[in-house]
Amino acid sequence: MKKFVRMALATVVALVVGLALTSCTEDSSQDKENKAKQDTYDHLVAQQPAGRMEYSPTREAINQWIKTWGKRGKLSYVYIQNANGEYGYFIMKGLPVPRCKMLTPTERVESYSNGVAVLSQPGMDGTYTTGSTCNAYYGFDATTGAYMEFTVGTNQSFFLFDKPMTMPEYASAKQLGPTSVKDVEKQP
Template identity: 75%
Template sequence: MKAIARVVTASVLALIAVCGLAACEDDSSQSRENDAKQKNYDHLVAKQPAGRMQYSPTREAINEWVETWGKRGKLSYVYIQNGKGEYGYFVMKGLPVPRCKMLTPTERVDSSSNGKVVVAQPGMDGTYDSGSMCGAYYGFDALTGAYMEFTVGANQSFFLFDRPMSMPEYADAEQLGPTSAEDVAD
């Protein structure tokens, strides 16, 4: 009798498992489209695998950026062009920083029985920010340390260099901050 009960129990559990697996399969049109997309991708990768580069110019450029800007005391020359095509410049300590950059996380993920929710975190000043200040940049004057901020967009662009520029469009650039290029000339 115990043997029959075990066989029946095992059979019922196996049937439940098979039914459960069948129920997990998604036969929706979205699932079929996703499957088709994945199969096509797999087919294309098999026919045209990604090539191998002997050398990466992108990695070289990133490493040169690190070499250029990864030093304390490096100056940046920020040339700003207004809507009229006129240029001005700042000489700053290091790189200008977008105002939306933070040293602490701006969000955290909370999990509950209802799923995951992204929750805003306060900034270093104890206030919340929408993260919409990415077009505003700030930095500090090369000699005086004065705080400087500028925005880009709406017919205003900036060009960043690690040394003063002598090209004609920059040669007549108006000094916008306390420090001139001549003040910090090597």
């Protein structure tokens, strides 16, 4: 019993000494800077709390996007403008998809005793990508189902609509894919 009491007493003393020593250490300069930043943030939040909206136009826009594009068979009218200001168009089933979008996770997180590693996963085609293909888009022609791909950037932009545009710059756009606006208008 005496041995147990001595062990318990030694453990308590070690804990007290350990806690006392840890409380004596000074905060690092980084800790001080982080505390100053947090104190400033707390002060500003108290002085200028975030306002409260009664209505969110952003949420309305997102919900409208969902209503517009959440329909099977919805057509996209993609107008491309080149560096000379000339327009062309093609019509796709659904939205153009960035090539960097995947249906499976692109990374896997592995935990080790000395840290965490984020590892790349192969894509659906069994190859790895750097994610640099986000400026390349693909989709399928509205009437033929033909695969189409286009790249934007460096003097080329695209404009996406859910209906054909009649503004002059769009109305005179050259047909770039198999389907024309007239082809789609003929469909039931």
